[in-house]
Amino acid sequence: MSQLQSKNVGIPGVQQPNRVCDDRDCPYHGSLRVRGLLIEGTLIKYRASKSGVVMRTYLYYDGKYKRYERRSSKIHVHVPPCLDVKEGDKVIIGETRPISKSVSFVVLGKR
Template structure:
């Protein structure tokens, strides 16, 4: 397995590359995984699996019938590289990638606040 030492520049504003270096091939910073599509921000709901977290994304939906907004949320499974450490309750930025497994189609890019 090759060692990934060089940190790629993802050109995402507000997201800094991690200090740690990992050898995960599915890491967007040190591996070969490309980030494309949407960028979302959410709170880590569960961080029990080894390389996967559940992120709760809260967004506003406009209801035309009642002419008002309502708050909706969805839980998204995201891949967690070895170089990024998160706990439950952290606000993270996730990016869309190719499907990594059956339910994982996002990856954690960085931590906004702990």
């Protein structure tokens, strides 16, 4: 594949990055495939090299009290170097094959 060309990951509404990277675990310039869940969340930690933590919040229905409660979970993600994201950004992440022990999601872009 040409270095100037990035491939389409097949997710509607996600913009392709402007920069080019040489990361083999990048869904745009490497060989990583996106399949399964798509989740929106907030990038709360981005300090390690190419990895971060995304917090997602969701509503859970408690049948005993017949009301909803707000819950949140943290998901470890791989951040490709071609994306311009920083802590506090709302991002969309996609499920991939396991990249490491705790990382099975990759950041696809900003929301």
